Amino acid sequence: xxxxxLKLARVEKDLSQEQLALLAGVSRQTIxxxxxxxxxxxxxxxxxxxxxxxxxxxxLFWVEQDSA
Numbered sequence: 033x034x035x036x037x038l039k040l041a042r043v044e045k046d047l048s049q050e051q052l053a054l055l056a057g058v059s060r061q062t063i064x065x066x067x068x069x070x071x072x073x074x075x076x077x078x079x080x081x082x083x084x085x086x087x088x089x090x091x092l093f094w095v096e097q098d099s100a
Contacts, residue, residue, distance in 0.1 A: 033069045037092050041085045042067075056080040 042052050042063075049063040056063070057080060065071035066081075073081070078093055085092065 033095065035067050035069055035092070038081070038085075039067045041087050041092060045085055047084075052081070052084060055084040 042049070045052075047055075048060075049067070050060045053060045053063045056077065058077060062071060062073075062077075066073050078089055082089055082092060
C-alpha cells in the first residue's frame with residue numbers, strides 16, 4: 033500500500049525525497065520505497081520523518097483497517 037500521506041506531507045513542506053532523506057538520516061531510495069509501500073520503516077525512522085515534517089505518527093503512518 034502506497035504511503036500517500038507521507039508524500040503529501042513532504043510535498044507540502046516543499047521537500048524533495050533527497051532533502052527529506054538527508055534530514056531524516058537515510059537514503060533517497062529509502063524514502064522512495066516507503067512512499068511506494070515497499071519498505072516498512074523502523075519506529076525510530078518513522079519518528080525521525082515525523083519530526084522533520086512536523087507531523088504525528090498517526091498523521092503519516094496510521095492505516096485504517098477495513099471493516100469487512
